[in-house]
Amino acid sequence: MPESGSTAVPPPRADAGFVMSGVSVAFGGLVALSEVSLEVAPHQVLGVIGPNGAGKTTLFNVACGFVRPDTGTLYWRGRELRGLRPHRLAALGISRTLQGLGLFDRMTVLDNVMVGAHRHARAGFWSALLALPRGGREERELRARALAVLGELGVADLAGRVPTGLPYPVRKRVALARALVADPDLLLLDEPASGLSAEEITELGGTIRRLAGRMSVMLVEHHMDLVMSVCDHIVVLDFGRLIARGSPDEVRDHPAVLAAYLGEDVPHDTAEPTGGSRC
Numbered sequence: 001m002p003e004s005g006s007t008a009v010p011p012p013r014a015d016a017g018f019v020m021s022g023v024s025v026a027f028g029g030l031v032a033l034s035e036v037s038l039e040v041a042p043h044q045v046l047g048v049i050g051p052n053g054a055g056k057t058t059l060f061n062v063a064c065g066f067v068r069p070d071t072g073t074l075y076w077r078g079r080e081l082r083g084l085r086p087h088r089l090a091a092l093g094i095s096r097t098l099q100g101l102g103l104f105d106r107m108t109v110l111d112n113v114m115v116g117a118h119r120h121a122r123a124g125f126w127s128a129l130l131a132l133p134r135g136g137r138e139e140r141e142l143r144a145r146a147l148a149v150l151g152e153l154g155v156a157d158l159a160g161r162v163p164t165g166l167p168y169p170v171r172k173r174v175a176l177a178r179a180l181v182a183d184p185d186l187l188l189l190d191e192p193a194s195g196l197s198a199e200e201i202t203e204l205g206g207t208i209r210r211l212a213g214r215m216s217v218m219l220v221e222h223h224m225d226l227v228m229s230v231c232d233h234i235v236v237l238d239f240g241r242l243i244a245r246g247s248p249d250e251v252r253d254h255p256a257v258l259a260a261y262l263g264e265d266v267p268h269d270t271a272e273p274t275g276g277s278r279c
């Protein structure tokens, strides 16, 4: 059911997914997040939406360990995540994609993806990163897995190319492949639809739903049609507060959500061939 307000939740069960409880962040005097609590349940796609400046990116950065909350607790599978740092995510079975894709321009697409696999193969990570001589079964398995993920996303034929010069939507797929090759249990996606055409967004929606069969997904996204079509559950932020949560249908018609969005212009991005509504 939709509900307003946000209160800390008790420590979750061991079979829970990713939980943020009572998270607050202030930048100087500006409160970016205020007592926000949410859960990404196993195999659930959780959408995080809200008008510009609502706190979505800050929330994402807390989940990734880029921003340390002033108050609040993160849990993963019932265990508290203390002092989460981005480099610890992979070992925890958590992967993320960022708006700035962070691909290495001088490495091939395949090597970029292999770098993401260090949860499984630390040696592979370093050899890929440092371009050291390769060999061995582990390296071959890693390469095969990277190619398989690239294939799943329809870009295996570009494995030998470098990202520079590839179209942005293709580079986004490579960045997603890099997040997936570690076989995460939780995938954090920051605006995956930005810069994609309507057709590509539809395809992305299918990919996200397919991924939910084997992992949980937290989707921070502006693109309303995508959020409404792929999310099992949605939380809505406004001025750093969680103002509503529920199914897509519940959230769509929630008065507080309507008020939050009607309070600002809805930008229609004419520079990009995006389909549907943005917010």
Ligand SMILES: Nc1ncnc2c1ncn2[C@@H]1O[C@H](COP(=O)(O)OP(=O)(O)OP(=O)(O)O)[C@@H](O)[C@H]1O
Pocket (backbone or CB within 6 Å): 027, 030, 031, 032, 050, 051, 052, 053, 054, 055, 056, 057, 058, 059
């Ligand atoms: N590093 C920072 N220093 C100071 N203020 C910040 C910082 N990061 C975010 N803010 C402020 O915190 C608030 C929340 O910002 P945030 O980027 O999390 O919102 P958002 O929902 O992602 O917005 P948008 O949809 O426009 O990207 C905003 O008022 C923003 O200006």
